[in-house]
Amino acid sequence: TGDERRMARRLLECSLSDKLCVVQQKQYEVIIVPTLLVGAFLILLGVILWLFIREQRSQQQTSGLHGISPMPSTRDPSCEAAGFGGNVFGQLETSVESLLRATTPALAKLQVPREHLSEVLEQIHNGSYGAIYRAKMHTGDPAKSKSVVIKALREPARLQEIQDFLGRIKFYQYLGKHKNLVQLEGCCTERLPLYMVLEYVAQGDLLSFLWTCRRDVMTMDGLLYDLTEKQVYHIGKQVLLALEFLQDKRLFHGDVAARNILIQCDLTAKLCGLGLAYEVHAQGAISSTQTIPLKWLAPERLLLRPAGIGGDIWSFGILLYEMVTLVLAGAPPYPEVPPTSILQYLQRRNIMKRPSSCTHTMYNLMKSCWRWSEDSRPSPRDLRLRLEAAARTANDKAVLQVPELVVPELYADVAGISVDSLHYNYTIL
Numbered sequence: 001t002g003d004e005r006r007m008a009r010r011l012l013e014c015s016l017s018d019k020l021c022v023v024q025q026k027q028y029e030v031i032i033v034p035t036l037l038v039g040a041f042l043i044l045l046g047v048i049l050w051l052f053i054r055e056q057r058s059q060q061q062t063s064g065l066h067g068i069s070p071m072p073s074t075r076d077p078s079c080e081a082a083g084f085g086g087n088v089f090g091q092l093e094t095s096v097e098s099l100l101r102a103t104t105p106a107l108a109k110l111q112v113p114r115e116h117l118s119e120v121l122e123q124i125h126n127g128s129y130g131a132i133y134r135a136k137m138h139t140g141d142p143a144k145s146k147s148v149v150i151k152a153l154r155e156p157a158r159l160q161e162i163q164d165f166l167g168r169i170k171f172y173q174y175l176g177k178h179k180n181l182v183q184l185e186g187c188c189t190e191r192l193p194l195y196m197v198l199e200y201v202a203q204g205d206l207l208s209f210l211w212t213c214r215r216d217v218m219t220m221d222g223l224l225y226d227l228t229e230k231q232v233y234h235i236g237k238q239v240l241l242a243l244e245f246l247q248d249k250r251l252f253h254g255d256v257a258a259r260n261i262l263i264q265c266d267l268t269a270k271l272c273g274l275g276l277a278y279e280v281h282a283q284g285a286i287s288s289t290q291t292i293p294l295k296w297l298a299p300e301r302l303l304l305r306p307a308g309i310g311g312d313i314w315s316f317g318i319l320l321y322e323m324v325t326l327v328l329a330g331a332p333p334y335p336e337v338p339p340t341s342i343l344q345y346l347q348r349r350n351i352m353k354r355p356s357s358c359t360h361t362m363y364n365l366m367k368s369c370w371r372w373s374e375d376s377r378p379s380p381r382d383l384r385l386r387l388e389a390a391a392r393t394a395n396d397k398a399v400l401q402v403p404e405l406v407v408p409e410l411y412a413d414v415a416g417i418s419v420d421s422l423h424y425n426y427t428i429l
Helices: 002-012 020-065 077-081 086-110 159-175 206-213 229-248 275-283 309-325 339-347 360-369 380-391 408-415
Strands: 119-126 131-137 146-152 184-188 195-199 261-263 269-271
Touching: 086 159, 086 184, 119 146, 159 184, 159 195, 159 275, 206 261, 206 309, 229 261, 229 269, 229 309, 229 380, 309 360, 309 380, 360 380
Parallel strands: none
Antiparallel strands: 119 131, 131 146, 146 195, 184 195, 261 269
């Protein structure tokens, strides 16, 4: 064949003692074939690795969408889930640092040295943004240290969570001081972790206070204390002052209830749970993710119409009912109506009947709050003036008292809320 002739010619050109041509021919066979095999193996290995990495990235993206992001607080979890590199991490760390640098000067007057918050007394609650502690805040003078509540933003925190937490602190700053709102004592925002420092109200929430009042003998700081009709007006007036304050700033509370009012030993009431007010301030509307117990909502809220101060007035009528009955027999409002049926109950123009412990004057105030049309309900100021007039002739001797003890689990089930929400705690605001 042609190949054999070419090989023969190549061998004739060589001497018998010269094996160079033969050796070269075998070297090509020995080197080229293994090289091709190794190359094919490397290409196949590269394809397999590429497919494996692509699958891992796909799984991480899916995890990121479901909120699984075990990352340092200065990195954005969504970027790590997408598989971005270290340069992006550096940019995110810089963005968090830049955000804190830009925000801290605006909050300079509120900054509290972290070493002044070193003595943690107890963990009160574990909220949606992180743990809530009761601690001692030192003012430089040991005799002037005081109990405060520290709301800590959990770590790792996403950039959006950091922005939201800072926004809530700024919202408190915007509101300013009011004796019937829980006050912001300060903050720590110059670096992570972020802290919001709130005033501590020793007696806790009004709902727990009302349940305590059900006992035959109640004491606060060693002093005997009973709840009378006049004191109900006193507490109600303070809540309305807080609602007036919010209305003047074109805001509303959105969840007026005994569980969202803190009470001091002198019966000073402080409205807390201002998360919905913050959302209205920041976004112009209430988020669809907020869950409010149905039995405290006005009809327009149940019908998903725009909320306003009139809805707070409706809820205030429920609050009066809570106080007058001391949450009668351990049950919340409308004890005979399932939470999911409350709208149909109200659409039939039903309202709660007058409790035996309630005067006609008090009940008329409740009914004015429960008018179907939002526009026909009194304003916070008008209602406060009516409460003040009623308080002047109210009974300050007869004690509101119900002997039965409360079963929190039963109460929560009938109210349509979680048992955890009944424990004394401070919400995000």
